Amino acid sequence: MASAPSNSLIHATMDHLRRFAPFDRMEHDHLVWLAQRLSLGYYAKGEVIASPEQGVASRFLVIKQGVVQGEQDVVRAQEDAAWLELHEGECFPLGALLSKRGVTSTYRAKQDVFCYELAAADFHELIHLSPPFQDFCTRRIASLLEQSKQIIQAQYAHSSSEQQSLSSPLSAIIRRDPVTCAPETPVRLVLETMHALGIGSMVAVDNTQKPIGIFTLHDVLNRVALAQLDLDQPISSVMSSSLTALPPQAFAYEAALEMAKHGFRHVLVTQNGKLVGVISEKDLFTLQRVGLRQISAAIRGANDITALQHAAGDIRQLAHNMMAQGVAAEQLTQFISTLNDLLTVRIIEMECLAAGLLDSALCHTGFCWIALGSEGRYEQTLNTDQDNGIIFQEPEGTTAEQVRIQLLPIARRINEALDACGFPLCKGNIMASNPQWCLSLGEWKDRFAGWIQRGDAPVLLNATIFFDFRPLFGKHELAEKLRIWLHSTIKENRLFLKHMAANALANQPPLGLVRDFVVGEEHTLDLKLKGITPFVDAARIFSLYAGAGETSTIRRLRASGAQWHIDPATMEAWIDAFLFIQLLRLRTQHDQDERNVPLSNKIDPDSLNDLDRRILKEAFRQARKLQATLEKYFQF
CATH class of the missing domain: 2.60.120.10 (Jelly Rolls)
Structure with a gap:
C-alpha cells in the first residue's frame, strides 16, 4: 500500500x-x-x-x-x-x-x-x-513542424489521401527503365515500339547512353502525320533536341517547375550524363489533378487579357488545391511565383506586340523588366501586389529621357493588365510605369549609389525591396551587370551594411513580456511585417556582403551560412522557422478566401491551436536568434 x-x-x-x-x-x-x-x-x-x-x-x-x-x-x-x-x-x-x-x-x-x-x-x-x-x-522546430503538417494533412484527408508527394525524389517516381533507340532508328519502328509498350515517348541515345533527343506522341501529329513524313526516315529527323535533364536526387516539384517554365511534358533523369529514367507530366499529376502544365500552356497561348484573367484564377485555384493537399510552403511559393512570372511575361509580350515593339531592338535587347520584393525572391503568396521596374540601355544617339518616354506608356498598360489579372497596383507606386523606376543602367547605379552613400533609416526602409531584383523579360544581362556592380560597391561600404543591419534589427519579432505575443490592432499579428520580414532582411544583408547572386531568402541563408561558417543545424532551424510562418500565411489566406473575406497577412494568435501557437512562438525566437547573429557580425 x-x-x-x-x-x-x-x-x-x-x-x-x-x-x-x-x-x-x-x-x-x-x-x-x-x-x-x-x-x-x-x-x-x-x-x-x-x-x-x-x-x-x-x-x-x-x-x-x-x-x-x-x-x-x-x-x-x-x-x-x-x-x-x-x-x-x-x-x-x-x-x-x-x-x-x-x-x-x-x-x-x-x-x-x-x-x-x-x-x-x-x-x-x-x-x-x-x-x-x-x-x-x-531538431526542435523541425520536429514540431512535422507534427503540425500531419495535423493539417489529417484535416484535408479527403483531398490528400491519394496525394503523391511533390517532395519525393525523382528516383522514387521513375516507373520503369527508360526505353531508348539509336538516332538512326526508322520512325516506323519507334512508333511500333511505343504502341506495343504503351509509352508516350522514346529517347534517342548515343553509344554511351547519353540522351541526344526525344520523340513524343505529341510530335506524331505535327511532325509525322500532318507533315506526311516517310516513316522510313530516321527518328533524328523529327525528334526534339531541346532536352531538360535533372539528377535522380532532384525533387518532383523541380521537374514540375521545369515542365511549367518550358511547356514540356517530359523531363529526363540522368546520372553522370547517362539516361536513367523519364518523368512524364502524367507521372507527377495523374493523382494530384493540379494541371500545372495546362495552366502554363494556357498562359503561353493567351491572346487577350480575358484569357489571362482566367489563367490567373486558375493559378489561385491551383494554389488552393496544393495548399489543401499539404504541399510545402517553399514549393508552393515557387509554383505561384513561376506561374505569375509566365503570366507577367505573356502580358509584356502582348503589350510590346500591340505597340509594335516586339521585334524591335529596344524590346529584346534594350530593356529588362525586373521583379522586385516577394516576386523577386520567389516568395509570393495568395495575397500579393505589384513590385516591378525597368532597366534599359539607351541606343546610340538617344538619351535616357527619350527611351523613358517611349517605354512608360507600355509599362502603364502592363501594370494595368496585371491589376486586371488580380495583382493590385502597388500602393507605394513601386512599378515600372513610375518614371522613378524606369531607369537606364547608369541611372539605376546612381540610384543605388545614393542609397548606399546615405544609408539612413528612412531611405533603407523604402529601398530594401529593390535589392531583391530579378530579371523577368528582355535583356537579362542588364540586371546581371547591375548586380555585379552592386555587390562590388557594397563590399567596399561596410558602414552601409551596418546601417542596414540596424534598420533590420529595429523590427523585432512580436514576442511578448506580458503574454506570448505582442499583438497589434484588433488583437492580430502581422505575419509579413513582424514574421517574415526579420528573416528576409537578415538574409538579404548576409547575402549582399557575401556577394551571393541568390534572391530567395532560403537560398540566401544557405549560401551565406557556408561562407560565414554558421552551424548548419542553426541555419536549418532558421529556415524551418521561416517556412512555418510562410505556411501559416498561406493557410490563413486560404481560409480567408474560403470564407470570402479580404486576404491579409494578419492573424489572431488566439485562433491558433496549441501546437501551432507553440511553433509560432518558437519561430519568433529563431528570428530573434538570427537577429542576434546579425548584430554580432555587423557591429563594425
Missing part, C-alpha cells in the same frame, strides 16, 4: 506531460521511465532558475506551472531585458545540455514557477532510449 501514492503521482505526471510535445509521442515505457526520475522544483517570482554563472547545465527542466523569462544581453525586446518567455509544457535548456556547456541566457521565474527536473545524466540516457525525444531535442 505504501507504493500507491507514488504510482498515483507517476501516472498524474505522465497524464500531464502527454499534453505536450515531445511527450505525446513517446512510448509508454519510456514515459514511465522519465516520470519515475523526475523531481519537482519550486522557484519564487524573480528567482534565477539557470544562469551562465552556474557552469555546465546540470538538469533538464519542463515547466509544470508558471512563466519563465529568458534574459540575454545581445537581443533585447523593447526596453526590457527579456527576450523569450516560456510557458507550461515548454522545455529548457536543450542547447546547453546537448553541448554539455553552460546556458547563454539567464532563466528567471516571472511568477511563482514549478518545474519538473531531470538530472543531466538521465537526460542523455533518455536521448538514447526514446527516438521521438531525441528528434525533438536535436
Whole structure:
C-alpha cells in the first residue's frame, strides 16, 4: 500500500506531460521511465532558475506551472531585458545540455514557477532510449513542424489521401527503365515500339547512353502525320533536341517547375550524363489533378487579357488545391511565383506586340523588366501586389529621357493588365510605369549609389525591396551587370551594411513580456511585417556582403551560412522557422478566401491551436536568434 501514492503521482505526471510535445509521442515505457526520475522544483517570482554563472547545465527542466523569462544581453525586446518567455509544457535548456556547456541566457521565474527536473545524466540516457525525444531535442522546430503538417494533412484527408508527394525524389517516381533507340532508328519502328509498350515517348541515345533527343506522341501529329513524313526516315529527323535533364536526387516539384517554365511534358533523369529514367507530366499529376502544365500552356497561348484573367484564377485555384493537399510552403511559393512570372511575361509580350515593339531592338535587347520584393525572391503568396521596374540601355544617339518616354506608356498598360489579372497596383507606386523606376543602367547605379552613400533609416526602409531584383523579360544581362556592380560597391561600404543591419534589427519579432505575443490592432499579428520580414532582411544583408547572386531568402541563408561558417543545424532551424510562418500565411489566406473575406497577412494568435501557437512562438525566437547573429557580425 505504501507504493500507491507514488504510482498515483507517476501516472498524474505522465497524464500531464502527454499534453505536450515531445511527450505525446513517446512510448509508454519510456514515459514511465522519465516520470519515475523526475523531481519537482519550486522557484519564487524573480528567482534565477539557470544562469551562465552556474557552469555546465546540470538538469533538464519542463515547466509544470508558471512563466519563465529568458534574459540575454545581445537581443533585447523593447526596453526590457527579456527576450523569450516560456510557458507550461515548454522545455529548457536543450542547447546547453546537448553541448554539455553552460546556458547563454539567464532563466528567471516571472511568477511563482514549478518545474519538473531531470538530472543531466538521465537526460542523455533518455536521448538514447526514446527516438521521438531525441528528434525533438536535436531538431526542435523541425520536429514540431512535422507534427503540425500531419495535423493539417489529417484535416484535408479527403483531398490528400491519394496525394503523391511533390517532395519525393525523382528516383522514387521513375516507373520503369527508360526505353531508348539509336538516332538512326526508322520512325516506323519507334512508333511500333511505343504502341506495343504503351509509352508516350522514346529517347534517342548515343553509344554511351547519353540522351541526344526525344520523340513524343505529341510530335506524331505535327511532325509525322500532318507533315506526311516517310516513316522510313530516321527518328533524328523529327525528334526534339531541346532536352531538360535533372539528377535522380532532384525533387518532383523541380521537374514540375521545369515542365511549367518550358511547356514540356517530359523531363529526363540522368546520372553522370547517362539516361536513367523519364518523368512524364502524367507521372507527377495523374493523382494530384493540379494541371500545372495546362495552366502554363494556357498562359503561353493567351491572346487577350480575358484569357489571362482566367489563367490567373486558375493559378489561385491551383494554389488552393496544393495548399489543401499539404504541399510545402517553399514549393508552393515557387509554383505561384513561376506561374505569375509566365503570366507577367505573356502580358509584356502582348503589350510590346500591340505597340509594335516586339521585334524591335529596344524590346529584346534594350530593356529588362525586373521583379522586385516577394516576386523577386520567389516568395509570393495568395495575397500579393505589384513590385516591378525597368532597366534599359539607351541606343546610340538617344538619351535616357527619350527611351523613358517611349517605354512608360507600355509599362502603364502592363501594370494595368496585371491589376486586371488580380495583382493590385502597388500602393507605394513601386512599378515600372513610375518614371522613378524606369531607369537606364547608369541611372539605376546612381540610384543605388545614393542609397548606399546615405544609408539612413528612412531611405533603407523604402529601398530594401529593390535589392531583391530579378530579371523577368528582355535583356537579362542588364540586371546581371547591375548586380555585379552592386555587390562590388557594397563590399567596399561596410558602414552601409551596418546601417542596414540596424534598420533590420529595429523590427523585432512580436514576442511578448506580458503574454506570448505582442499583438497589434484588433488583437492580430502581422505575419509579413513582424514574421517574415526579420528573416528576409537578415538574409538579404548576409547575402549582399557575401556577394551571393541568390534572391530567395532560403537560398540566401544557405549560401551565406557556408561562407560565414554558421552551424548548419542553426541555419536549418532558421529556415524551418521561416517556412512555418510562410505556411501559416498561406493557410490563413486560404481560409480567408474560403470564407470570402479580404486576404491579409494578419492573424489572431488566439485562433491558433496549441501546437501551432507553440511553433509560432518558437519561430519568433529563431528570428530573434538570427537577429542576434546579425548584430554580432555587423557591429563594425
